[in-house]
Amino acid sequence: MKAETIDDAPAANVVHLVADHDDLGAAPESVPFGQRITAGAALVLWALLAAAAAGSAVLLTGLWAGDSPGWWFNLIFTVLPALFLFGCALALLESRRSARRERRLSARWEATRANARSTVATIVDRDVRLTEHGSVSSFIVAVRTDDGREVRARWYRSSGSNADRALLQPQVPALGSEVRIWAVPEASVDDPHVVVALDPSVAPRREG
Structure with a gap:
């Protein structure tokens, strides 16, 4: 079957x-x-995400304060980068969570492998x-x-x-x-x- x-x-x-x-x-x-992202690489990525978020905030402030085709235009270019940054953050969190879980499993196997x-x-x-x-x-x-x-x-x-x-x-x-x-x-x-x-x-x- x-x-x-x-x-x-x-x-x-x-x-x-x-x-x-x-x-x-x-x-x-x-x-x-x-292989997973190392702790050092994760810190660098978090720093890049923080810089990208700060840069996006500055650009979006100028977008909403200046002239544009309309609020819908501003909303689109606010939501898109926000979703992108949020998705990157979630992926990074999941990668680190998986890395910690796999380290625990590897340690468990090392401790019990003889049996x-x-x-x-x-x-x-x-x-x-x-x-x-x-x-x-x-x-x-x-x-x-x-x-x-x-x-x-x-x-x-x-x-x-x-x-x-x-x-x-x-x-x-x-x-x-x-x-x-x-x-x-x-x-x-x-x-x-x-x-x-x-x-x-x-x-x-x-x-x-």
């Missing part, structure tokens, strides 16, 4: 690609989340997101164990372990591929689950 269409995956569930089955014998050392156990599962559905150049920016897989348990997880191109490589859509693990779900026993939906799959873009290592 095919899984329902997948739109997203829990924040704690991440796909980790490996080159060989031998790499599936131990729990991954870290959860390969995507993690693997479960064999099969990919039953996937959703691939592409960049404007046609390479894969991220993908979500739904995997199902023999006892019917289903887990959804996301692969991040921007993860440090992926080095921003250009993975093509045919190189995404195929439906029916076998994977391992690494998690601590009795893990809740809020605990990290690392779905380890073979990387179709890398040829298996061969002993000489």
Whole structure:
């Protein structure tokens, strides 16, 4: 039975690609989340937003005080920059919130990784997101164990372990591929689950 269409995956569930089955014998050392804006970069962006807001306030004061085609014209050019700045602020707040959450999850995985156990599962559905150049920016897989348990997880191109490589859509693990779900026993939906799959873009290592 095919899984329902997948739109997203829990924040704690991440796909980790490996080159060989031998790499599936131990729990991954870290959860390969995507890169986030650093605290220093966030401070710079907040400063730029504040400067943009101050500059917009000055320009809008002149707009409302001077001659214009009408109040509707002033309103349009007041609402548009306000919405833009508000949207930028929300995006920055969400990025920082996600970064803090992922740091907590990474610390939790580091503390409990020694107790993690693997479960064999099969990919039953996937959703691939592409960049404007046609390479894969991220993908979500739904995997199902023999006892019917289903887990959804996301692969991040921007993860440090992926080095921003250009993975093509045919190189995404195929439906029916076998994977391992690494998690601590009795893990809740809020605990990290690392779905380890073979990387179709890398040829298996061969002993000489």
